Amino acid sequence: MTVYVVDSNFFIQAHRVNYPLDIAYSFWNKVKELAETGRIISIDKVKAELYDKNDDLEAWCKANLPEDFFKSTDEVMTEYGRVTSWAISLNHHYLPNALNEFLDADEADAFLVAYSLADKDNRVLVTQEKSQPTRKNKIKIPEACNPIDVRFLNTIEMFRELGETF
Template identity: 35%
Template sequence: MTRFLLDTNIFIQAKNLHYGFAFCPAFWEWLIAQNAGGRVASIDKVGDELQAGGDELSDWAATRGRAFFLPPDDPVVPALARVSAWATSQTYEAAAIATFLQVADYWLVAHALAHGFVVVTHEVPSDSTRKIKIPNACIGLGLTCISPYEMLRRERARFILGPSPRAA
């Protein structure tokens, strides 16, 4: 069974663009159902970033809790060391490395490495030495990294048009 670990930008772009809560609730319901089946999750640091928004998405994230936004566990600790070693062995600027090691991306990649998740992000690889992108870290560490659209295709997600809720 493939398990997917979602980056912060998946939730934010979904809410702001393609899968707004008001017009595509099926996307959010699909995430919840897939999480209940052990196939889709994220990490607590992503949940923290989302909850800091003070909006509908932050409420959604708060409601999901630790079942969706996984805390680090014992296998994540050695994975953090591997991710850090990879980052510091590359040609990134010192500021890029320092920033990466302080943000959720670092923990996301380590969690995926520790538990065999496929990482899902909107980020794309970059040759820039000024910022470590999630896909670059995944490539360097032998992890699979895909877009949310690829995840939805692989999982054969279907969002069926239903009746509109009546305005109150």
């Protein structure tokens, strides 16, 4: 079964832009259902990003996501090494601040790619980030996914692939 590994922007952009918690109940009920059935998961680094604002989104996540929704990234250190090696190999392209941010152990992006890479036949990364290969001041998730064959898509593409509506 394919499992979709969601980035923090899956939640943040939905809440702030497209599907506010106080209006789009059907979207959030669908997210809860997919989380409960294990079709979507995330990682500990995303949890840290979501649980640092003490806001309505954090409260919703705590009340509605299963206890085991956020997976440990401790098991993917080999894959994380591959992702970081890829990033470092492009130090001629990316500015030092972009590399430092991407390689920061508290940042989720490289770990999301690594977690998806660890079982790339069954895990698909879900992010709202768009590819920007010429950008030098930020490493976008698609740039890290493409060279190591990690599949990624956005929220709506995930719902279409799952055949889900809300």
